[in-house]
Amino acid sequence: MRITNVAGAHAGYDAELTPDAILTLTIRGVWTRDEVDAFFAALTPLYHEARRRSGTTRTLVIVETVQSPAIALHVRSHALALKQPGDRRAFVVTSFLSKLQIRRLATTEAFGLFTDRSAAERWLLGQAA
Numbered sequence: 001m002r003i004t005n006v007a008g009a010h011a012g013y014d015a016e017l018t019p020d021a022i023l024t025l026t027i028r029g030v031w032t033r034d035e036v037d038a039f040f041a042a043l044t045p046l047y048h049e050a051r052r053r054s055g056t057t058r059t060l061v062i063v064e065t066v067q068s069p070a071i072a073l074h075v076r077s078h079a080l081a082l083k084q085p086g087d088r089r090a091f092v093v094t095s096f097l098s099k100l101q102i103r104r105l106a107t108t109e110a111f112g113l114f115t116d117r118s119a120a121e122r123w124l125l126g127q128a129a
Helices: 033-054 069-082 096-104 117-124
Strands: 002-006 011-017 022-029 058-063 089-094 111-114
Touching: 002 022, 011 033, 022 033, 033 058, 033 069, 058 117, 069 096, 089 096, 096 111, 111 117
Parallel strands: 022 058, 058 089, 089 111
Antiparallel strands: 002 011, 011 022
């Protein structure tokens, strides 16, 4: 299962549910509140399918851009609404600023922060990183 949306020249995303039920998200560009809302509306069915397959969600988020503080909080509120006990989230960051932003907003439960995608995937699957 895969969805792709380029929300214009400045923002977009890719979302894919892999065969091992890892929900892989790539976030590009600077978003507006409306783009965040549309993203989560499109993403919710993939979350439900991932949960149906494995009982929890394992989400790999590749963050390519830092968002404004207000947008980052809006993303966080949507993400927390989907999160359930046992879910795991791994973030792959491409910059120091994105690392700081995610660390500031993330809950510590079942949360991983990585610079290497392979290590993040192994962690999501419960394998040695």
